[in-house]
Amino acid sequence: MTDDEIESVLSDSHEGSEQELPVIQLCGLVEELSYVNSALKTETEMFEKYYAKLEPRDQRPSRLSEIKMSAADYAQFRGRRRSKSRTGVDRGVGLTVDQKLELVQKELEDTKDDLRHMRANAERDMQHHEAIIEEAEIRWNEVARAVHEFEKDILKAISKKKGSILATQKVMKYIEDTNRRRDNMKEKLRLKNVSLKVQRKKLLSQLRQKEEVGEALHDVDFQQLKIENAQFLETIEARNQELTQLKLSSGNTLQVLNAYKDRAKAEAVNKRLRKQLAEFRAPQVMTYVREKILNGDLEKSIKMWERKVEIAEMSLKGYRKAWNRMKITNEQLQADYLAGN
Template structure:
């Protein structure tokens, strides 16, 4: 019986057994087989990729390290098929260590590809940033040149159309621009020469480093790995310390913000108290001035009071008969004043009559004097 016949017999027997199983178990079996097939498919793709890389690189030492041959790879492809057969003949597959080596090498290759892609992306990004920066500088220079041309030439031409001075200014401006461009070209050429020299030096240093790197042995690489692990541990410790410091810094910033708020409130309170103190000082000064004025008024009032008290103390009431005589004399004087006032009124009335008579006589006399002159 051939291999295909045995496979067909086994599959027929297996299908017969599966037909006797219930639907739930069949679904679980199908799911389990699909999960196993997907895992085997991923492993097969990874092994094929690694084998293709080995064929492209043509490095048999790596094949010996991984202990992978074409026959073993063929055995790997037929491993699942051989497991499903009931025969006693089983092909030998890869061990766990071999798979681990393959996975490690694949992981390292993937990391190298990622680093390479990242380096290319960073280089492209720097290149594009340099182009953008150069374009921005060029655009700034163009705007500056346009502004200077409009300021120095166009305004003059618009004011003096067809004048020789405007033409001379245009020619002078073009000569200045050419001179600046020549100077810039010389500077860029010198800079390019210096950059080429610097590039040669860097290439020479890189070549020397590569030659030194080729002379390194496995012990040096182990030492470098040990130092790298130590540095990684130090970096991890520093990162933890940095995280702690960041947390402490965050707490400190929170405390600082709290104290800043308190300080702000205290400053506002201080300003309010300062304003209130100023108002109270002005009020106190005003009250002191009013107090001084009141004291002066009180002193004046006390002096006047003392004077009046002294006058009251020194006042003596005259005798009654003297008061009666003075009263009679006062009444007589009042009567005399009234009599003289009456006489004055009568005299004024007589004076008014005399004035009227005098005015009438004066008018008559003037008329009599005017009559002979009229004749």
């Protein structure tokens, strides 16, 4: 809602105050004014933040929220605003939509930056706490293992009879072993620290050399590198074209080779068939007639035996039926005989 609309609402509310308005209309007017006030408050706070970032601290004016005004002064101030709105006196021009949009975008970018920094700090803190927890767990495991070993080696010896001297010796040995392990660990950590320092120094020297080499390069060197790069690119393009042509030639060669292979196979089959045809000899007429007669006799014999097999199968079926009838009759006779006795 613009300032003109706000002034119109205020003037309408002032004029309506002279008349009696319904309660529903008054509630709607109050709700609308509350919404307008909240929007103006948000815009004012955003503008104050943006203005505070631009102006130095000693030149910043007092914020609107810090200005204290009495009720009479506030009423007089509102009366002056209403009189100005009625008389049509020119007022200060407010922010345009583009300016408000720019302020909102800057505020959004600042908020995103703050969130990014907060996320980075939170991740760093989380990693730090995770490292502390991991170190505490390792230390706890070491302490638990030491307690277990102490109970296993010392307390069991003390609980036995006449074990005080032996227990004292074991305690001293345990302390010496613990100190020795600690010294060994300290020496290992010292050597590791020295090696890490040497590695860090080496990396720093390499980085310094790279920076010096980078500073030593001039525009002429960069131009020369660009020319060489272009030449290499042209050479690579030519080699790629040659490779493409070689691939095409290889494909054509494979096709021709496959065609020759198929042709060789066909020629081999043709040669074998020609050889069989050359070696083939037609039989004599009488031999052919005898073979034909013999073939006919064999076919007749096969048909005759097939007929005999069919007759034998039919006879077998009849014999099976007769056998089944005889078996049933025998069973009935046995049953009658047993019933008569």
